[in-house]
Amino acid sequence: MVNMIALPGGFGTMEEYFEMLTWGQLGLHKKPIALLNTYNFYDPLLALADSMVGAGFLKQENRNLMLSANEIPVLIEMMQSYNLPTITNWLKNGEQ
Numbered sequence: 001m002v003n004m005i006a007l008p009g010g011f012g013t014m015e016e017y018f019e020m021l022t023w024g025q026l027g028l029h030k031k032p033i034a035l036l037n038t039y040n041f042y043d044p045l046l047a048l049a050d051s052m053v054g055a056g057f058l059k060q061e062n063r064n065l066m067l068s069a070n071e072i073p074v075l076i077e078m079m080q081s082y083n084l085p086t087i088t089n090w091l092k093n094g095e096q
Contacts, residue, residue, distance in 0.1 A: 032082035
């Protein structure tokens with residue numbers, strides 16, 4: 001199983017990270033996608049995702065795809081015990 005851990009980085013890192021999150025959300029893969037939150041680098045991103053849930057732009061089940069930890073052993077354990085959350089569609093049957 002190939003997993004993804006994003007280390008602190010710039011636009012390229014974020015592009016790859018969000019592409020893998022989107023693929024997970026769409027069911028194109030069932031692999032864990034994680035952030036190594038070294039020195040709390042990703043705290044603002046995680047807070048943004050929480051804000052998106054609160055505003056109704058992101059479902060909590062999709063937010064749950066975002067694994068994060070400050071320490072590598074903790075993150076590896078989270079990834080090893082990962083189970084893809086059940087993702088529901090935004091649209092009801094028959095809507096386009």
